[in-house]
Amino acid sequence: xxxxxxxxxxxxxxxxxxxxxxxxxxxxxxxxxxxxxxxxxxxxxxxxxxxxxxxxxxxxxxxxxxxxxxxxxxxxxxxxxxxxxxxxxxxxxxxxxxxxxxxxxxxxxxxxxxxxxxxxxxxxxxxxxxxxxxxxxxxxxxxxxxxxxxxxxxxxxxxxxxxxxxxxxxxxxxxxxxxxxxxxxxxxxxxxxxxxxxxxxxxxxxxxxxxxxxxxxxxxxxxxxxxxxxxxxxxxxxxxxxxxxxxx
Amino acid sequence: xxxxxxxxxxxxxxxxxxxxxxxxxxxxxxxxxxxxxxxxxxxxxxxxxxxxxxxxxxxxxxxxxxxxxxxxxxxxxxxxxxxxxxxxxxxxxxxxxxxxxxxxxxxxxxxxxxxxxxxxxxxxxxxxxxxxxxxxxxxxxxxxxxxxxxxxxxxxxxxxxxxxxxxxxxxxxxxxxxxxxxxxxxxxxxxxxxxxxxxxxxxxxxxxxxxxxxxxxxxxxxxxxxxxxxxxxxxxxxxxxxxxxxxxxxxxxxxxxxxxxxxxxxxxxxxxxxxxxxxxxxxxxxxxxxxxxxxxxxxxxxxxxxxxxxxxxxxxxxxxxxxxxxxxxxxxxxxxxxxxxx
Numbered sequence: 001x002x003x004x005x006x007x008x009x010x011x012x013x014x015x016x017x018x019x020x021x022x023x024x025x026x027x028x029x030x031x032x033x034x035x036x037x038x039x040x041x042x043x044x045x046x047x048x049x050x051x052x053x054x055x056x057x058x059x060x061x062x063x064x065x066x067x068x069x070x071x072x073x074x075x076x077x078x079x080x081x082x083x084x085x086x087x088x089x090x091x092x093x094x095x096x097x098x099x100x101x102x103x104x105x106x107x108x109x110x111x112x113x114x115x116x117x118x119x120x121x122x123x124x125x126x127x128x129x130x131x132x133x134x135x136x137x138x139x140x141x142x143x144x145x146x147x148x149x150x151x152x153x154x155x156x157x158x159x160x161x162x163x164x165x166x167x168x169x170x171x172x173x174x175x176x177x178x179x180x181x182x183x184x185x186x187x188x189x190x191x192x193x194x195x196x197x198x199x200x201x202x203x204x205x206x207x208x209x210x211x212x213x214x215x216x217x218x219x220x221x222x223x224x225x226x227x228x229x230x231x232x233x234x235x236x237x238x239x240x241x242x243x244x245x246x247x248x
Numbered sequence: 249x250x251x252x253x254x255x256x257x258x259x260x261x262x263x264x265x266x267x268x269x270x271x272x273x274x275x276x277x278x279x280x281x282x283x284x285x286x287x288x289x290x291x292x293x294x295x296x297x298x299x300x301x302x303x304x305x306x307x308x309x310x311x312x313x314x315x316x317x318x319x320x321x322x323x324x325x326x327x328x329x330x331x332x333x334x335x336x337x338x339x340x341x342x343x344x345x346x347x348x349x350x351x352x353x354x355x356x357x358x359x360x361x362x363x364x365x366x367x368x369x370x371x372x373x374x375x376x377x378x379x380x381x382x383x384x385x386x387x388x389x390x391x392x393x394x395x396x397x398x399x400x401x402x403x404x405x406x407x408x409x410x411x412x413x414x415x416x417x418x419x420x421x422x423x424x425x426x427x428x429x430x431x432x433x434x435x436x437x438x439x440x441x442x443x444x445x446x447x448x449x450x451x452x453x454x455x456x457x458x459x460x461x462x463x464x465x466x467x468x469x470x471x472x473x474x475x476x477x478x479x480x481x482x483x484x485x486x487x488x489x490x491x492x493x494x495x496x497x498x499x500x501x502x503x504x505x506x507x508x509x510x511x512x513x514x515x516x517x518x519x520x521x522x523x524x525x526x527x528x529x530x531x532x533x534x535x536x537x538x539x540x541x542x543x544x545x546x547x548x549x550x551x552x553x554x555x556x557x558x559x560x561x562x563x564x565x566x567x568x569x570x571x572x573x574x575x576x577x578x579x580x581x582x583x584x585x586x587x588x589x590x
Contacts, residue, residue: 048547051539076549088544092562098545101558106549141562158548 001026001197002047002067002166006058009046016042018222019058024166024215027194031208031233032201034219035241040201041085043219044170048082049075062166076102077109079165083155083172090142095154096124098142099161106162127160131187148175156187167191167198173207185210205237220244251276251370251398255340258283273482273514274424274453280396284368287312287339295334299388299583300358303575304330313341313369321353321381328356328573333371335363335395342370349381349409356573357385366394366421373401377409385413386576388583391420393450400426407434414571416443416580418587419450419479426455433462433493442471443567445587446479446511453482460493460523467498472564474588475504475511486518487528494525504534505563507556557588 002024009017016039024030034040045053047060049072060067062078070078090098104114115123128135131153143151152175159167169188173181188198188211200211208216208230216232217224218241225244226232254262254276264270265277292311301307307330308317319329333343349355363369377383391397397420405411415425431438442454458467467487475481483502504513517530537559545555564584571577 050543050547071552072543072546073549073551073555076547082547084544084547088538088541090541090544090559090562092565093558098548098558101554102545102548102550105551105554109549109551162548 002060002062002199004058004060007046007055007060008057009042010054010056011042011052015056016222017046020219020223022217022224024197024199026197028214029192029198029200029211030215030217031213032199032217032219033203033205033233033236035245036203038219039222040219041170044082044168044201047168048072048080073105074109076164077106080168081159081162081164081166082168083152083159083170085171085174087143087151087155089144091144092141094140095138095142099124099158102158103162124161127157130190131157131160132183133157149177149180152176153180153184156184159191160187163191165196167196168201169198170201171203172200173202173204181207181210205233208233218244252342252372254283255342255368255370258285258340270455270484274422274451276396276422279422280368284338284340287335287337287341287367289314290336292334298330298332298362299360299579300330300576303573303579304328304358306330307332309334310343310345310371312336312339313343316343317345319345319347319355319357321349321355323350324352326354328358331357331359333359333361333369335367335369335392335397336365338366340368342372345371345373347373347375347383349377349383351378352380353378354382355384356576357383358573358576359385359387361387361389361391361397361399363392363395363397365392367392367396369395369397371397371399373399375401375403375411377403377405377411379406380408381406382410383412384572385411386571386573386580387413387415387425388580389415389417389423389425389452390583391418391423393421393448395420396422398424398426401428403427403429405429405431405436405438407432407436410437412439412572414441414443414567414580415454416584417445417452417454419444419446419452422451424453424455427457429456429458431458431460431465431467433460433465433496435464436466438465438467439570440467440469441567441570442473442483443564443584444473444475444481445564445584446473446475446481447477447590449478451480451482453484455482455484457486457488458498459488459490460496460498461490462492463494463496465493465496467496469500470567470570471502472567473504473513474507474560474564475513476507478508478510480512481514483513483515484518485516485530486520488520489523489526489528491522493523496523496526496528498526498528500530502532505537505560506534507537553589557585560588561585
C-alpha cells in the first residue's frame with residue numbers, strides 16, 4: 001500500500017529526514033516511535049504535502065502511484081488522512097459544513113456522486129453516537145473553543161466520516177484521558193480492514209495497548225533505525241530511546 | 249463642493265479629491281476630468297426583478313436618478329421596503345430619498361445598487377427616526393466595474409430609537425458608501441456594519457461619522473472585508489463623543505484580509521472623545537488567510553480555491569450573521585458566497 005524509499009526532506013534548508021524507507025502493506029497497522037526531534041511529524045507532513053517540507057531525494061507511493069506529485073487535496077481524495085497532532089481551529093465554519101464540503105470534494109475528485117444532506121446527517125448522527133460526541137458540538141465552528149481531547153475526538157470523527165484508506169495518526173493520544181483514549185482507539189480500530197493501512201506515530205507505548213500494531217519502527221535521526229514486532233514498543237518503554245538515538 | 253453639486257453644475261472642479269482629507273483615498277477629482285452629461289431617463293418596467301423584491305411590502309425603483317422617493321412609516325406601523333437604485337449608460341445622475349419613521353414605527357430598508365455602464369451616480373438619503381422607532385438598513389452594492397457611485401446617508405436618531413445598518417459591496421471603478429449619524433444618546437442604539445469583497449481593480453470606500461451629542465448612547469461597528477488582485481478598500485470610521493455625552497458606549501472594529509500583493513487596504517479609525525465617562529474601543533487588523541488552516545482544509549480533500557472561499561466566507565460571516573432580517577441575511581450570504589467563488 002504505502003511504500004517510502006530513501007526519503008530525504010528538508011525544512012528551512014535543514015535536513016530532517018535522511019533516507020527513510022518504510023513499507024506498510026494493506027491490512028496492517030505500523031507504529032512509528034522515536035525521540036523528540038527524530039522527524040516523526042515531518043514524515044506525516046511530507047506524506048500529506050504541507051508547504052515548507054521539501055523532498056530532496058527518494059519517494060513515496062500509494063498503491064504504486066507517486067504520492068509526492070499530488071496536491072494535498074488530491075492525496076486526500078486518494079484516501080490519505082492525517083489526524084493532526086495539533087488540529088487547527090476553523091472559525092466560522094460549522095464542523096458539519098466543513099466535513100460535508102470535504103466529503104463531497106473527495107467524492108467529486110473520485111468521480112462519485114455527492115452525498116445528499118439527509119444521507120450525510122444520518123451518517124453523522126451514527127458516527128457521533130459511536131464516538132460519544134454531542135451532536136450539537138458538530139454545529140459549532142470546527143475545533144473553536146474545544147479542549148485538546150475534544151479536538152482529537154473530532155479528528156477521529158472526521159476520519160470515520162471520510163472513511164480514508166491510509167490513516168496517519170500523529171500523536172493522537174496526547175491530551176486524552178483514559179476514557180477518551182479508549183473511545184478514540186475504538187473508533188480507529190473500527191476502521192481496521194484488509195484494504196486499509198495505518199501509520200501510528202507516537203512517543204509513548206500507551207496508545208499501542210489500545211491500537212495494536214503489526215509492526216513497530218524506531219525513527220531516530222531521520223531514518224528508521226530498528227523494526228520489530230509489537231514487543232519492540234514494550235522494550236522502548238522500558239529502556240528508552242537512548243541506544244537508538246546514539247546509533248543514529 | 250460636493251459630488252452632487254458637480255453633477256448639477258457639470259463642473260469637475262466641484263468634485264472632492266485627494267486634497268480633501270475626507271476623500272484622500274477616494275480621489276474623484278483626479279479620476280473624472282469631465283463630468284458626463286445628464287443620464288437619459290429609462291423605463292424601469294423593463295428591468296428584471298431586484299435582489300430583494302420578493303421580501304418587500306413595497307418596491308421603489310430609482311432609475312438614473314428618476315423617481316426620487318419618500319418612504320414614510322406611520323406611528324406604530326411596520327414595513328419592509330425594497331429600494332433599488334439602478335444606473336444605465338455613461339451619464340451622470342443624482343437622486344434624493346427621504347425616509348421618515350414616526351414614533352415606534354419599524355422599517356426594514358433593503359437597498360440595492362446595480363448598474364451597467366461608465367456612469368457617475370450620487371444618491372443622497374435623509375433618514376429620520378422618531379422616538380422608539382427602529383430601522384434596519386441593508387445595502388447591497390453591486391455596481392458595474394466601470395461605474396462611479398457615491399451613496400451618502402444622513403441619519404438622525406431620536407432618543408430610544410434604534411438604527412442597524414449593514415452595507416455590503418463588491419466595489420466599482422470608484423465607489424463610496426458614506427453614513428453620517430447624529431446620535432442623541434438617550435438609550436438610542438446604533439449598529440453600523442460593513443462588508444467589502446473586492447476583486448480586479450475595483451475600489452470601495454466605507455466611511456462613517458457618528459456624533460454622540462448627549463448621555464447614554466450606544467454605537468457598535470464591525471466592518472470586515474477581503475481584497476484581491478489590484479483592488480483597493482478604504483475604511484474610515486469616525487466616532488465623536490461631545491463634551492457631556494457621558495456613559496457613551498462605542499465600539500468599532502475593522503478587519504481585512506489581503507489576498508494578493510497588489511491589493512490595498514487603507515483604514516482610518518478615529519475616536520474623538522470630549523466627555524470623561526465613556527467606554528470607547530477600536531480594533532483594526534489587516535492580515536492574510538491562515539496558511540495552516542488552509543492546509544488543514546486541503547488535507548481533508550478540499551481544493552485550494554474552495555478552501556480559500558470557505559475560510560473567507562467564514563471570516564465575513566461574523567458580520568453577515570448580525571443582520572436581523574432573516575430573508576435578507578440569506579440573500580446576502582448567497583451573494584457573498586458567489587462573489588468569493590467568482
